[in-house]
Amino acid sequence: MNPFATHFDSLEEFADHVSELLQCPITIEDANHRLIAYSGHEHYTDPARTATIIHRRVPERVINSLWREGVIPKLLQSEQPVRVAQISEIGLGNRIAISIWKNKEALGFIWAIEMDEPWTEQQFDVLKQAAKAAKNLLLQAQIRKHKKEERIQEFFWKLLxxxxxxxxxxxxxxxxxxxxxxxxxxxxxxxxxxxxxxxxxxxxxxxxxxxxxxxxxxxxxxxxxxxxxxxxxxxxxxxxxxxxxxxxxxxxxxxxxxxxxxxxxxxxxxxxxxxxxxxxxxxxxxxxxxxxxxxxxxxxxxxxxxxxxxxxxxxFEKKRHGDFHNAALNKLKQYDAQHHTNLVETIETYLDYDSNVNETAKALNIHPNTLAYRLKRISEIGHIDLSNMSEKVKLYVDMKLDKYRAT
Amino acid sequence: MNPFATHFDSLEEFADHVSELLQCPITIEDANHRLIAYSGHEHYTDPARTATIIHRRVPERVINSLWREGVIPKLLQSEQPVRVAQISEIGLGNRIAISIWKNKEALGFIWAIEMDEPWTEQQFDVLKQAAKAAKNLLLQAQIRKHKKEERIQEFFWKLLxxxxxxxxxxxxxxxxxxxxxxxxxxxxxxxxxxxxxxxxxxxxxxxxxxxxxxxxxxxxxxxxxxxxxxxxxxxxxxxxxxxxxxxxxxxxxxxxxxxxxxxxxxxxxxxxxxxxxxxxxxxxxxxxxxxxxxxxxxxxxxxxxxxxxxxxxxxFEKKRHGDFHNAALNKLKQYDAQHHTNLVETIETYLDYDSNVNETAKALNIHPNTLAYRLKRISEIGHIDLSNMSEKVKLYVDMKLDKYRAT
DNA sequence: ATAGCTTTTGTGGAAATCCACAAAAGCTCG
DNA sequence: CGAGCTTTTGTGGATTTCCACAAAAGCTAT
CATH class of the missing domain: 3.30.70 (Alpha-Beta Plaits)
Incomplete structure (x- = not known):
């Protein structure tokens, strides 16, 4: 004999019915932990449930905690009820939860608060039947939503x-x-x-x-x-x-x-x-x-x-046009090619590390004095004043633009 | 009796004639010290003259020297001959020079080398007459040039x-x-x-x-x-x-x-x-x-x-379009306005001085520690990492673009 | 191979930077 | 006014930078 063989006008009515059968507060959420319905009877309610109802969704820290404890993964794996021991940090009392399924997709969850007495086998059976019965009710809400989603998609692309x-x-x-x-x-x-x-x-x-x-x-x-x-x-x-x-x-x-x-x-x-x-x-x-x-x-x-x-x-657009040729950089490149040196890499790293000698030397695996020497050579060969922000910027940008071209 | 009352086929012929009368080498230049003509008789010739003839212009160091000594200013002021004492650094022997005039414009110069004997009054007179006679000969060359100049001007503007x-x-x-x-x-x-x-x-x-x-x-x-x-x-x-x-x-x-x-x-x-x-x-x-x-x-x-x-x-073009709004800079500006501080000026100067604490502090007339404190505040308020080259560049460029807009 | 160059690494000392801490001065708001 | 904040300036010490000089290693060309 199925206690859910009647017709329910709304999910609220359904929640109240379950609550009455199980003599405990009932909350129904969709797969995204949004509140779908909840029972209104006067029972004890834990802080987590209160917050859920007020905000019309399960608080994020509660969700995170349930994931951490492995509760939600378990709910998503089977159709069996799961008992959740009290987690006082997040104001969650002893709970029983079960997932609602359609084919292989979890549509939502029913949550019950376990009152003073531990649940009997019979109560668990009622909850399982409730989960099955909830499926159709939830599905109706889903369908209405799906159609709207398509229109929203189109609208969003227009915005983008x-x-x-x-x-x-x-x-x-x-x-x-x-x-x-x-x-x-x-x-x-x-x-x-x-x-x-x-x-x-x-x-x-x-x-x-x-x-x-x-x-x-x-x-x-x-x-x-x-x-x-x-x-x-x-x-x-x-x-x-x-x-x-x-x-x-x-x-x-x-x-x-x-x-x-x-x-x-x-x-x-x-x-x-x-x-x-x-x-x-x-x-x-x-x-x-x-x-x-x-x-x-x-x-x-x-x-x-x-x-x-x-x-x-x-x-880059401008550069491809042939503008912005950087004589200093060209000279450095040429010197590197002719003398098998690394001046360009050196100056690029130096600027990458915000002109910090120590860090640059470490990054290049060279002695700080070697770096100093190279920098002196760089400013000589490229006729660059490395203590001039504007010139540094130009050089840096040009080097990075070169790299950008390579991609 | 004018010794120049005859017709001369060319300026060279004229130069030779003057040289013969004065018994010394003669060089004729235009107002820009380009060689116009020179006498070919075998006389002693100083190194400056040799160089002038070979390069078809007076060497620049000679010109500079003559300016420095006040010779050329004097020539441009009066129509009188000027005696120039030897300047051995530039290989210039003792010279007599006179300018050639048309109305109030100096068309060029005649240079004579003063040989062993100092010049007589009579020789100076001959030179003065020569300068007058040279005028028409030079003018002809000028007119030919003027016409060409106009065509060149037009060509140049087309190039530009x-x-x-x-x-x-x-x-x-x-x-x-x-x-x-x-x-x-x-x-x-x-x-x-x-x-x-x-x-x-x-x-x-x-x-x-x-x-x-x-x-x-x-x-x-x-x-x-x-x-x-x-x-x-x-x-x-x-x-x-x-x-x-x-x-x-x-x-x-x-x-x-x-x-x-x-x-x-x-x-x-x-x-x-x-x-x-x-x-x-x-x-x-x-x-x-x-x-x-x-x-x-x-x-x-x-x-x-x-x-x-x-x-x-x-x-700038892009910025005017409303792009590139810099949240960090805006926050700094807002802070400055609300608290009567100088964070924007500080960071701009700091970057102007290539992140050099001492110089920046000096420029702003503040203690280096004050600068350090402000920099800390700047990075807090603007959420900027001041040791990141790319962010520094962006901020710097945006600040300068702001100034650019103001012009 | 060797002379003459560039490049790397080292040493040492003066100057600058960075950082923590603290006193003092200035500002704001109840 | 005065508490509580921000801002400025100061002190001292560890660290880093900057510089000059020098030794050593590497490269190149005769």
């Missing part, structure tokens, strides 16, 4: 390609599609090691939806790239927040799902949504430069911190 | 504005106009304090024609600017030679003629004459940047040494 010129149009479309408009945003890109498979898509969706470091109102997947709009809560430290989010996103993709992300990059933070295309361009520039200068830009993610590489595309 | 696309056409035209084609050249510009008057034009012509530091195959005058094509003898040190020439030209215009030249600038050295327009552009860029950054570029003349300012026009 600069299709809209009026901020008003954008906001209107956002409202229509139920996309929240945030006061500040930036566009970011993650470059994956491989073409992104459906399974990875789900994992991405999961991480983006569960993060609470910042909002991700829009995202899309394109071959090996994940493109996101990120909205930091404040403008002052917005960049730092995005930076942190990017690092943790890449770390989590690797740790939890063993998916390698080669690099991440994001453009400037803007206020006006017409700048999405610009921020996207900037993010692309960062990726391009990181590819050309993997060493120097190893831990640069933002366009802001691209430094001088920001204007490399522009300069 | 990039009118020719084929090097072959240029060389052909040069040959036709009797303009020597040199293997290397650059275009230079001198910016004068004032509109260039006819008298100054003559002085410019004089200096350009007499210099032997390098060749000046073409030049023209445009309002307050003198535009020249300079051809250094070698390519290796070409730049250095041009540099030296520019400094000495400006010094001499000032010393000899009291004419102020505000600044000089020249473009890259090229081989192909189709690049005249490019070198001209580059020289113009140097002038423009020197005007915008008079302090930093005070002793820069060449495009080569413009350093990073080479690409300022390009970057």
């Amino acid at each position: 390609t600069g299709h809209f010129s009026s901020p008003h149009d954008i906001v209107e479309q956002c409202n229509e599609l139920n996309v929240h408009v945030y006061p500040f945003f930036a566009v970011g890109i993650f470059q994956f090691q491989q073409h992104i498979q459906t399974q990875v898509e789900r994992q991405i969706d999961y991480l983006l939806k569960t993060t609470q470091q910042l909002a991700v109102p829009l995202y899309t997947i394109d071959h090996q790239r994940l493109i996101v709009v990120v909205a930091p809560s404040s403008n002052v430290y917005g960049e730092a927040h995005i930076e942190r989010f990017f690092r943790s996103f890449m770390a989590q993709m690797k740790e939890r799902f063993r998916v390698d992300i080669v690099m991440g990059a994001f453009g400037n933070v803007y206020e006006c949504y017409t700048n999405i295309a610009k921020s996207y361009e900037e993010a692309q520039t960062v990726l391009k430069m990181k590819r050309a200068f993997p060493h120097q830009l190893a831990d640069v993610q933002s366009y802001q911190h691209l430094g001088m590489y920001q204007f490399f595309d522009l300069l | 504005t990039g009118h020719f696309s084929s090097p072959h056409d240029i060389v052909e035209q040069c040959n036709e106009l009797n303009v020597h084609v040199y293997p290397f050249f650059a275009v230079g510009i001198f910016q004068f304090q004032q509109h260039i008057q006819t008298q100054v034009e003559r002085q410019i012509d004089y200096l350009l024609k007499t210099t032997q530091q390098l060749a000046v195959p073409l030049y023209t005058i445009d309002h307050q600017r003198l535009i020249v094509v300079v051809a250094p003898s070698s390519n290796v040190y070409g730049e250095a030679h041009i540099e030296r020439f520019f400094r000495s030209f400006m010094a001499q215009m000032k010393e000899r003629f009291r004419v102020d030249i505000v600044m000089g600038a020249f473009g890259n050295v090229y081989e192909c004459y189709t690049n005249i327009a490019k070198s001209y552009e580059e020289a113009q860029t140097v002038l423009k940047m020197k005007r915008a950054f008079p302090h930093q570029l005070a002793d820069v003349q060449s495009y080569q040494h413009l350093g990073m300012y080479q690409f300022f026009d390009l970057l």
Whole structure:
């Protein structure tokens, strides 16, 4: 006899029904730990549940903790209920959880709080039946969402390609599609090691939806790239927040799902949504430069911190035109070729290490005095004043542009 | 009774005639100390005269020496003969010189070597008559030249504005106009304090024609600017030679003629004459940047040494477009405004002085530790890593671009 | 092979930099 | 006004840089 053979008007009604059967509070989440429904009966409720209900999603530290403890992996592996012992640091009481499945995809979870008495076998059976019954209810909500997703995708690509010129149009479309408009945003890109498979898509969706470091109102997947709009809560430290989010996103993709992300990059933070295309361009520039200068830009993610590489595309265009030939650099190259020396490498490393003699010498495996001697020769041969910032900049840029050409 | 009442077929014949009357070697030069004619009789000839005849012009060190001794100023002031005592360092024997005049313009000079006996009054009279007689002969040569000059001017402007696309056409035209084609050249510009008057034009012509530091195959005058094509003898040190020439030209215009030249600038050295327009552009860029950054570029003349300012026009264009907004710089500016501090000035000066703490502190009139403290604050407030060359470059460039906009 | 060059490495001392710590002065805001 | 902050200046010591000089090693061309 199935206690769920009746029709439920809403998920709330369903949650209340389960709660009544099991005599404990019930919470239902989707696969991304968003609150779907919860029972309203007066029972004891642990702080984690309270927070979940208030914010309409499971707090991130709770999710992280559950991953660390291996709870969520276990839920994603089997359809069996999992008992979770109290974790007081995050305000989680004793819980029982079970995943809701459709074919091989986990659609969500049902959480129960284990009250004073340990559960009986019968209670576990009820929970398993509840999970099965929840499937159809959840599915309906999903379908409604899927259709909308497609329209959002199209809208997002229009934004990225600069299709809209009026901020008003954008906001209107956002409202229509139920996309929240945030006061500040930036566009970011993650470059994956491989073409992104459906399974990875789900994992991405999961991480983006569960993060609470910042909002991700829009995202899309394109071959090996994940493109996101990120909205930091404040403008002052917005960049730092995005930076942190990017690092943790890449770390989590690797740790939890063993998916390698080669690099991440994001453009400037803007206020006006017409700048999405610009921020996207900037993010692309960062990726391009990181590819050309993997060493120097190893831990640069933002366009802001691209430094001088920001204007490399522009300069390169000009250089290809035959402008900017650098007599000093040419002379050094020529000298190197004729005398089998390393003057160009020396000066480049020296500038890479911000004119720091010791570090440069260490990096080049030479005596500091050797470096000093070479620098003297460099300034003689190239007629360069190495204590003139402007000349140093020109030389440095020209050398890096040379490298850029080689890519 | 005038001993010059006969007709002379050539200036040579005239020189020989004077030489015979005075019993000494005679040399006739134009106003720019180019050799016009000389007597061929067998007399003693001092080394300075020999060199003049061989090179078809008076050696530059001789000219310089005569200026220094006040000889040439005296010749340009009066129509009287001037006695010049021997100057053995430059191989000049005892000489008598007189200028040749037409209206108020000196067309050239007659030089005689004073032999063993001091000259009699009668000999001086003969020389004076010779100077008068030389006038018409010289004038004829001048007129022929003037007409050609006009055609050359037109040709030169075509070159500067990039009118020719084929090097072959240029060389052909040069040959036709009797303009020597040199293997290397650059275009230079001198910016004068004032509109260039006819008298100054003559002085410019004089200096350009007499210099032997390098060749000046073409030049023209445009309002307050003198535009020249300079051809250094070698390519290796070409730049250095041009540099030296520019400094000495400006010094001499000032010393000899009291004419102020505000600044000089020249473009890259090229081989192909189709690049005249490019070198001209580059020289113009140097002038423009020197005007915008008079302090930093005070002793820069060449495009080569413009350093990073080479690409300022390009970057500025982009910046005006709204790109390249620098969050770090903005934060510093904002902090300065709110707290009445000088962080921006500090970092700019620091970078101007190539990150040299002592010099910067001196320039800012602060204690070195104060500077250190400010730098720490700057990196905190602007989230900048001041030991990262690329970030420093970006910040520096952005600050200078700000200044550039102000001009 | 050897003379004459460049290049590398070493030594030592003066000067500059970096850093931690602290006193004093200046500014802001309740 | 005065507490609490930022900013400036000072002191002292470890470290680094800068320079001059010299020895040694490497290269090149006669």
